[in-house]
Amino acid sequence: xxxxxxxxxxxxxxxxxxxxxxxxxxxxxxxxxxxxxxxxxxxxxxxxxxxxxxxxxxxxxxxxxxxxxxxxxxxxxxxxxxxxxxxxxxxxxxxxxxxxxxxxxxxxxxxxxxxxxxxxxxxxxxxxxxxxxxxxxxxxxxxxxxxxxxxxxxxxxxxxxxxxxxxxxxxxxxxxxxxxxxxxxxxxxxxxxxxxxxxxxxxxxxxxxxxxxxxxxxxxxxxxxxxxxxxxxxxxxxxxxxxxxxxxxxxxxxxxxxxxxxxxxxxxxxxxxxxxxxxxxxxxxxxxxxxxxxxxxxxxxxxxxxxxxxxxxxxxxxxxxxxxxxxxxxxxxxxxxxxxxxxxxxxxxxxxxxxxxxxxxxxxxxxxxxxxxxxxxxxxxxxxxxxxxxxxxxxxxxxxxxxxx
Amino acid sequence: xxxxxxxxxxxxxxxxxxxxxxxxxxxxxxxxxxxxxxxxxxxxxxxxxxxxxxxxxxxxxxxxxxxxxxxxxxxxxxxxxxxxxxxxxxxxxxxxxxxxxxxxxxxxxxxxxxxxxxxxxxxxxxxxxxxxxxxxxxxxxxxxxxxxxxxxxxxxxxxxxxxxxxxxxxxxxxxxxxxxxxxxxxxxxxxxxxxxxxxxxxxxxxxxxxxxxxxxxxxxxxxxxxxxxxxxxxxxxxxxxxxxxxxxxxxxxxxxxxxxxxxxxxxxxxxxxxxxxxxxxxxxxxxxxxxxxxxxxxxxxxxxxxxxxxxxxxxxxxxxxxxxxxxxxxxxxxxxxxxxxxxxxxxxxxxxxxxxxxxxxxxxx
Ligand SMILES: Cc1cc2nc3c(=O)[nH]c(=O)nc-3n(C[C@H](O)[C@H](O)[C@H](O)COP(=O)(O)OP(=O)(O)OC[C@H]3O[C@@H](n4cnc5c(N)ncnc54)[C@H](O)[C@@H]3O)c2cc1C
Numbered sequence: 001x002x003x004x005x006x007x008x009x010x011x012x013x014x015x016x017x018x019x020x021x022x023x024x025x026x027x028x029x030x031x032x033x034x035x036x037x038x039x040x041x042x043x044x045x046x047x048x049x050x051x052x053x054x055x056x057x058x059x060x061x062x063x064x065x066x067x068x069x070x071x072x073x074x075x076x077x078x079x080x081x082x083x084x085x086x087x088x089x090x091x092x093x094x095x096x097x098x099x100x101x102x103x104x105x106x107x108x109x110x111x112x113x114x115x116x117x118x119x120x121x122x123x124x125x126x127x128x129x130x131x132x133x134x135x136x137x138x139x140x141x142x143x144x145x146x147x148x149x150x151x152x153x154x155x156x157x158x159x160x161x162x163x164x165x166x167x168x169x170x171x172x173x174x175x176x177x178x179x180x181x182x183x184x185x186x187x188x189x190x191x192x193x194x195x196x197x198x199x200x201x202x203x204x205x206x207x208x209x210x211x212x213x214x215x216x217x218x219x220x221x222x223x224x225x226x227x228x229x230x231x232x233x234x235x236x237x238x239x240x241x242x243x244x245x246x247x248x249x250x251x252x253x254x255x256x257x258x259x260x261x262x263x264x265x266x267x268x269x270x271x272x273x274x275x276x277x278x279x280x281x282x283x284x285x286x287x288x289x290x291x292x293x294x295x296x297x298x299x300x301x302x303x304x305x306x307x308x309x310x311x312x313x314x315x316x317x318x319x320x321x322x323x324x325x326x327x328x329x330x331x332x333x334x335x336x337x338x339x340x341x342x343x344x345x346x347x348x349x350x351x352x353x354x355x356x357x358x359x360x361x362x363x364x365x366x367x368x369x370x371x372x373x374x375x376x377x378x379x380x381x382x383x384x385x386x387x388x389x390x391x392x393x394x395x396x397x398x399x400x401x402x403x404x405x
Numbered sequence: 406x407x408x409x410x411x412x413x414x415x416x417x418x419x420x421x422x423x424x425x426x427x428x429x430x431x432x433x434x435x436x437x438x439x440x441x442x443x444x445x446x447x448x449x450x451x452x453x454x455x456x457x458x459x460x461x462x463x464x465x466x467x468x469x470x471x472x473x474x475x476x477x478x479x480x481x482x483x484x485x486x487x488x489x490x491x492x493x494x495x496x497x498x499x500x501x502x503x504x505x506x507x508x509x510x511x512x513x514x515x516x517x518x519x520x521x522x523x524x525x526x527x528x529x530x531x532x533x534x535x536x537x538x539x540x541x542x543x544x545x546x547x548x549x550x551x552x553x554x555x556x557x558x559x560x561x562x563x564x565x566x567x568x569x570x571x572x573x574x575x576x577x578x579x580x581x582x583x584x585x586x587x588x589x590x591x592x593x594x595x596x597x598x599x600x601x602x603x604x605x606x607x608x609x610x611x612x613x614x615x616x617x618x619x620x621x622x623x624x625x626x627x628x629x630x631x632x633x634x635x636x637x638x639x640x641x642x643x644x645x646x647x648x649x650x651x652x653x654x655x656x657x658x659x660x661x662x663x664x665x666x667x668x669x670x671x672x673x674x675x676x677x678x679x680x681x682x683x684x685x686x687x688x689x690x691x692x693x694x695x696x697x698x699x700x701x702x703x704x705x706x707x708x709x710x711x712x713x714x715x716x717x718x719x720x721x722x723x724x725x726x727x728x729x730x731x732x733x734x735x736x737x738x739x740x741x742x743x744x745x746x747x748x749x750x751x752x753x754x755x756x757x758x759x760x761x762x763x764x765x766x767x768x769x770x
């Protein structure tokens with residue numbers, strides 16, 4: 001057992017390091033103040049284009065769709081090196097992390113040829129149009145309707161919580177195409193043009209103050225049947241591909257989110273009534289707890305990497321990641337703000353404490369986004385441990401016959 | 406044994422609940438958040454009209470002469486309704502003067518505070534990581550004060566502040582008219598209860614009591630704040646409970662799932678534990694018992710635990726909608742941070758609790 005790169009991996013890492021050193025110079029430190037949205041989008045596009053030109057996009061994807069055809073280890077090495085900098089990347093995490101893999105797995109070769117390369121270059125941004133007001137955890141209850149009209153489909157309905165819809169060019173949307181089938185059986189997935197007639201995107205402001213997600217309204221939006229992903233009625237299966245990628249894409253701790261090191265830095269500067277904070281047993285225990293959680297997840301990911309570099313599938317232990325990471329962020333931030341007393345309450349732009357305040361607000365959303373803590377625990381209990389599922393009274397009834405409770 | 410609030414306090418609580426249900430609550434909090442107002446002035450006028458600031462002020466000074474039970478229920482109902490009025494800050498200043506003021510100070514300030522002519526607040530924090538009982542940097546010298554306090558809750562609207570100052574025996578208090586004192590808004594996590602930075606510059610100030618009085622006052626304030634936190638926490642729980650009975654996922658009300666049910670049950674457990682300690686604190690305060698030290702600290706710790714858990718899990722159980730600006734969850738999530746910072750954090754009070762228990766054991770030995 002070791003953490004060393006194989007000789008090939010070491011070569012790749014050296015090459016990536018050199019490239020990043022030569023190209024990410026302006027991003028070695030965090031921005032003095034957060035980028036405005038349009039600036040963030042422009043910078044993200046510029047950085048993605050640079051990566052594309054140098055062959056650092058779609059690292060694990062097949063060459064046939066414009067990827068590099070390399071191993072997951074290569075992707076990880078690139079991510080590790082990239083994450084030492086503060087380059088803007090979040091704009092593409094949903095599109096390249098979840099939507100595009102769904103597009104090339106379930107779309108026709110023509111569709112893949114049209115969309116994948118431009119997404120890889122970063123020219124087109126994608127969003128995930130799954131959740132609806134009445135269907136989040138229970139995604140298969142969505143009501144947005146797609147009706148066939150010749151070689152087109154007409155979509156009506158509403159999506160919600162769609163991250164970056166306001167900056168997206170395309171999205172993948174799951175719709176109900178058969179109301180007489182049971183809920184999981186009547187769904188179909190499509191690619192939709194966010195600028196098509198009948199699309200309306202309205203921003204939703206988050207509790208934390210920013211506005212990253214949206215409501216999206218569909219009024220007679222037309223989609224060509226060629227833009228269907230998977231068979232009619234197979235939308236649930238297609239969605240599961242996306243969700244599998246989602247858990248990989250959003251599972252870990254967000255880049256540069258405060259962790260045990262931040263807590264140690266904050267604590268080191270605090271003198272409390274019962275002595276220096278760093279000498280207090282409760283503070284030391286909290287640092288230890290945070291380390292165990294954050295590093296435990298990192299090491300768990302390394303187990304997955306080792307499996308991947310052997311060509312095997314990662315084990316079920318990956319499923320613990322987001323449940324641990326999001327709640328640890330919330331509890332650590334809360335503790336650090338507590339310890340900082342009045343200075344943890346006043347907002348001082350640019351400070352470590354402001355980052356912790358941001359983390360305290362954002363972690364509340366992270367515990368919900370991409371599968372809530374409760375749903376992820378159900379998945380662990382049912383799919384990993386084999387416990388029986390909850391009773392699902394609505395599972396086999398035709399959707400049109402379900403009665404409102 | 407009668408370990409319960411007085412009947413008068415219960416009657417007042419009911420009246421206060423009814424009034425605040427109609428006049429305050431999240432929509433009123435939102436109005437203040439969306440404006441540049443320091444508080445809801447019309448509501449404050451009505452609260453004064455109700456006589457609440459006068460509750461604890463003796464009749465001789467123009468007040469109602471009510472007990473600690475009444476003060477506690479008012480704190481609870483203000484906490485529940487999130488009413489954006491400086492009542493609790495004013496009540497804190499009144500308690501300081503009742504506890505430590507000279508006859509002249511009482512005669513000067515209590516009638517004004519009782520009638521709403523003056524608005525009070527307590528200013529101990531200095532923008533750093535110090536606790537309420539750490540030595541302040543400000544000191545009284547020749548009847549004046551210089552230096553800053555921040556963040557001060559309701560500091561934009563207060564007209565008089567109880568300011569902590571350094572003394573040979575530890576932090577002590579001074580009473581300061583804020584006439585002409587420069588102040589600015591401090592950005593904080595709570596968008597409904599604005600805080601200020603007060604800048605004193607050779608500002609006239611009078612000593613108020615001794616260092617021992619300040620420690621005692623923090624215990625009384627801890628009891629009041631515990632009731633406030635309980636009210637806030639219970640409001641968040643009630644809102645979440647209603648949602649769990651209504652929201653459907655997988656063909657069932659989410660309240661049917663044990664993962665949801667147990668969280669609501671835990672909110673209740675934490676709240677009732679805190680309520681028992683808050684009642685104990687209320688009793689010890691009114692009885693002038695030495696037991697106030699551990700009782701107040703326990704009430705503070707237990708109420709902070711209830712509020713943190715309830716505020717966080719309320720967002721969680723609402724799902725995506727709970728994480729939006731438009732939803733009321735954020736008021737409780739943010740207010741939790743305000744209540745923590747207003748009087749010292751959980752670990753600070755847990756430490757005070759154990760110290761108080763040690764002292765009690767020594768005294769018994
Ligand atoms: C920041 C953020 C970004 C998002 N981005 C996107 C996006 O880009 N695209 C998209 O499609 N969606 C997005 N979402 C939506 C997200 O996927 C949903 O919010 C989430 O799946 C929960 O669904 P819901 O909000 O409807 O809550 P609900 O499903 O109504 O859940 C309410 C509560 O009930 C609990 N619950 C539900 N069922 C059970 C059960 N069986 N057992 C126990 N507890 C249960 C939940 O855990 C939760 O606590 C985003 C959400 C957030 C917060």
